[in-house]
Structures are given as C-alpha cells and as structure tokens.
Amino acid sequence: MRKSAILLVLILASCVRESQPPARQDDACAILGQRPGWLRDMRKAEAVWGAPISVQMAIIWKESAFRSRAKTRRTFFLGSIPTGRVSTAYGFSQALDGTWAEYQQATGRRHARRTDFGDSTDFIGWYMSESKRRNGIAMGDAYHQYLAYHQGHGGYNAGSYRGQDWLLNVARQVQNRANLYESQLPDCS
Numbered sequence: 001m002r003k004s005a006i007l008l009v010l011i012l013a014s015c016v017r018e019s020q021p022p023a024r025q026d027d028a029c030a031i032l033g034q035r036p037g038w039l040r041d042m043r044k045a046e047a048v049w050g051a052p053i054s055v056q057m058a059i060i061w062k063e064s065a066f067r068s069r070a071k072t073r074r075t076f077f078l079g080s081i082p083t084g085r086v087s088t089a090y091g092f093s094q095a096l097d098g099t100w101a102e103y104q105q106a107t108g109r110r111h112a113r114r115t116d117f118g119d120s121t122d123f124i125g126w127y128m129s130e131s132k133r134r135n136g137i138a139m140g141d142a143y144h145q146y147l148a149y150h151q152g153h154g155g156y157n158a159g160s161y162r163g164q165d166w167l168l169n170v171a172r173q174v175q176n177r178a179n180l181y182e183s184q185l186p187d188c189s
Contacts, residue, residue, distance in 0.1 A: 021066040028057060028181040029188040031066070039188075041118035049125030050132075054185060055142045056124050058178035059149060062170065063094035068115045092120035095127075099152075103127070124149075131156070142178035146171045 024030035032039045042053040060066055068091060088097040091114025095103070103123050104110045112119035131137045131148040135156055139145070148156035150167060161167050 025061055025066060026180065028054075028184040031057070032188050035117070038117050038121075041121045044118070045121040045125035048122070049129040050139045051121075051125035051128045052140050052178075052182070054178045054182035055128070055140065055145060056121050057181045058142050058174045059124055059146060060092050060120065061177055062146070062174050063089075063149075064092050066092065068092055068117070091115045092117055093123050095120075095123055099127070143171045143175040146174040 022031040022034045039053075042056050045051050045056060046053055089095065090097075093114060095114055100112075100114060100123065103126055104112055107122070107126060109119070109122070112122070114120060114123075127149060128137075128139055128145050130153060131145055132139055134153045135144075135148055137144045137148055137156075144156075147161045147167070150170070151160050155161070161171075
C-alpha cells in the first residue's frame with residue numbers, strides 16, 4: 001500500500017512539473033533540455049509543413065509563454081461581474097475554436113488537442129503553410145507569419161495590421177525571438 005501511495009505521488013508530481021512552462025524562455029537549449037520531447041514534435045511539424053523550429057517556438061513563446069492551458073483574459077461587466085473571455089483562444093498555440101476546427105477538418109486530426117504540444121506545433125505548421133499558400137509569406141519570415149497568425153489570413157491580406165503600432169511591435173518581438181532561437185538551436189544537444 002505504501003509503495004502504491006509513493007508511486008501515485010511521484011506520478012502526480014511529474015504531471016505538475018510537466019504542466020509548468022519552461023523557466024528560461026530566452027534560451028532554446030534550456031527549453032529543450034526541460035522538454036526533450038518538444039524537439040521531436042517541432043521537427044515533425046517542420047518536416048510536414050516546412051515551418052522552421054525557431055519560428056514555431058517564437059510563436060508559442062508570444063502566444064502562450066509555453067503554457068499548455070493558456071487562455072485570454074477575462075472580461076467583466078461593471079468591473080466585477082465576469083462575462084467571459086476576450087476570445088476562444090486556448091492552449092500552447094492560442095488557436096481560436098473556429099480555426100482549430102478548420103485545422104482538424106483540413107488535416108483529419110479530429111482528436112488533436114490544443115493542450116498537446118505536438119498537436120499545437122502541427123497546427124502552427126499547418127497555419128504557416130496556409131499563410132504561405134494564401135498570402136505568399138515565406139516560412140522563415142517570423143514577422144509576417146506572426147501578423148497573419150494574429151490577424152487571420154483575410155485580415156492580413158486586407159492589411160488590418162497597418163497602423164496598429166502595438167501589433168507591429170509584437171511582430172518585431174516574435175521576429176527577434178525567432179532569430180535568437182535560430183542562433184541557439186545549433187548548439188543544443
């Protein structure tokens with residue numbers, strides 16, 4: 001009985017540890033050292049969709065800070081009565097309900113979950129490949145890929161990001177983070 005209890009505690013502790021985001025998010029090698037399975041997932045998305053690992057990581061960093069159950073902030077009525085959330089964005093990729101459903105239908109991955117890192121990287125790869133197909137955005141162009149990711153393909157195509165200085169600044173942060181990760185990845189064992 002005691003061994004069973006200890007085993008249960010160890011299993012639960014590992015689940016809690018795995019649900020915590022990596023501590024050093026400015027270091028690709030530290031992230032992959034904490035989560036070695038993530039590299040396999042990102043390599044698969046890169047092989048299937050052509051999405052560079054550094055760009056996948058930068059998008060996840062900006063969207064969810066590597067939190068599996070990330071959600072948008074709550075909205076309130078009269079300052080204190082919760083009315084919902086800003087959007088349906090959820091998980092590592094912060095995919096909206098409708099876009100996730102579109103991905104599931106397009107890829108046949110109806111059991112994919114936004115809280116699963118591999119499913120999220122596959123989603124990001126799929127979305128980036130759609131951005132390339134629909135809008136001509138190079139896969140390695142983290143700046144424009146992020147703008148299309150944030151605004152949607154139609155919004156990007158219509159230029160809805162123009163004049164939104166805050167969003168252009170966020171896209172620059174994603175590009176800078178992708179460049180940082182790209183420079184670090186060759187040194188990761």
